[in-house]
Amino acid sequence: MIFPGALTDPFHRRIDYLRLSVTDRCNLRCLYCLPPQGFNGSPAAELLSDEEIARIVSIGIRLGIDKIRITGGEPLVRHGIVELVHELARLPGLKDISLSTNGVLLAELAKSLRAAGLSRVNVSLDTLNRDRFKRITRFGELDDALEGLQAALAAGLSPVKVNVVVMKNLNSDEIEDFVALARRLPVHVRFIELMPIGESGFFSKERWLPLEEIQKRCGVLEPLDDTASPKGFGPAVYYKSPGALGTIGFIGALSCNFCRRCNRLRLTSAGRLLPCLASEQGENLGRALRSGATDNDLAGIIRKTVHEKPEQHHMGPEQNKMREAFMCALGG
Ligand code: SAM
Numbered sequence: 001m002i003f004p005g006a007l008t009d010p011f012h013r014r015i016d017y018l019r020l021s022v023t024d025r026c027n028l029r030c031l032y033c034l035p036p037q038g039f040n041g042s043p044a045a046e047l048l049s050d051e052e053i054a055r056i057v058s059i060g061i062r063l064g065i066d067k068i069r070i071t072g073g074e075p076l077v078r079h080g081i082v083e084l085v086h087e088l089a090r091l092p093g094l095k096d097i098s099l100s101t102n103g104v105l106l107a108e109l110a111k112s113l114r115a116a117g118l119s120r121v122n123v124s125l126d127t128l129n130r131d132r133f134k135r136i137t138r139f140g141e142l143d144d145a146l147e148g149l150q151a152a153l154a155a156g157l158s159p160v161k162v163n164v165v166v167m168k169n170l171n172s173d174e175i176e177d178f179v180a181l182a183r184r185l186p187v188h189v190r191f192i193e194l195m196p197i198g199e200s201g202f203f204s205k206e207r208w209l210p211l212e213e214i215q216k217r218c219g220v221l222e223p224l225d226d227t228a229s230p231k232g233f234g235p236a237v238y239y240k241s242p243g244a245l246g247t248i249g250f251i252g253a254l255s256c257n258f259c260r261r262c263n264r265l266r267l268t269s270a271g272r273l274l275p276c277l278a279s280e281q282g283e284n285l286g287r288a289l290r291s292g293a294t295d296n297d298l299a300g301i302i303r304k305t306v307h308e309k310p311e312q313h314h315m316g317p318e319q320n321k322m323r324e325a326f327m328c329a330l331g332g
Pocket of ligand 1: 124
């Protein structure tokens with residue numbers, strides 16, 4: 001029997017977190033993520049069904065995965081997303097189900113997602129300015145995303161985190177506005193360094209703002225230890241501004257040792273299992289499953305992928321070759 005024993009990679013990191021991209025389609029076209037025309041993605045027939053996802057997750061649980069994040073593309077455009085959350089939430093052994101969204105459809109879905117068993121949500125929001133929101137997302141409406149954020153708070157999803165990708169001369173003048181947002185709302189704003197990933201060709205060293213610079217622009221912040229930080233299992237380090245309802249976190253994708261505490265695998269919507277965000281290859285769990293693989297065979301693929309986790313990614317600000325992959329297929 002292949003199941004006993006936790007998943008530990010060759011660098012002694014315990015792997016207990018799976019990010020599931022449930023669609024590669026998105027209702028926005030963020031400048032740094034997608035080209036204006038979007039991308040064709042996988043044929044619909046390749047997308048994993050709810051049952052296939054649930055089977056993979058339950059095998060993962062038997063191997064020690066106890067947290068999942070549903071992502072995309074935009075997960076809320078997947079038909080039947082509430083039912084999928086409900087099905088996954090019922091799997092015994094999962095401690096945490098979270099979801100990453102651009103928030104645009106969250107106002108109508110937050111309550112049902114909460115009722116279906118979703119614990120918490122991350123809303124990606126790079127600007128608080130209406131015109132700029134349209135420019136960055138190419139056609140989104142800021143008010144929809146803000147209503148989604150409020151609906152998440154009202155529905156009792158907790159914690160609610162706001163992910164801000166910081167880009168020089170595009171939204172870097174709003175860092176203080178986001179710090180103020182975390183002062184007046186119980187949300188956890190996380191500033192994220194831009195990464196050289198995506199086929200939109202947007203990344204350049206001139207657009208990349210190092211974490212140190214982002215931190216300097218936040219003003220006075222008090223460090224929080226792990227016990228006072230919002231619940232989560234990712235790479236952010238958290239601070240609080242005096243008297244604030246929320247917190248401020250930083251994710252240095254390029255300038256910090258982002259990988260040291262990596263605890264995750266990524267499953268694309270077409271069933272490819274990736275050991276790292278920067279991986280070029282991954283075993284196709286979906287295809288194996290459809291060709292009649294047993295649970296033991298699938299568990300073997302998961303173990304092999306964990307064994308292949310690199311010690312760290314090799315993306316850097318000087319990189320002139322982008323990692324040619326769509327974040328919407330990888331799940332961010
Ligand atoms: N649609 C969902 C959302 O907006 O959160 C989930 C998918 S989206 C690809 C996941 C995250 O990846 C978002 O927070 C987005 O800002 C981030 N992302 C995409 N491309 C990026 C890049 N080149 N550098 C940094 N973050 C990126």
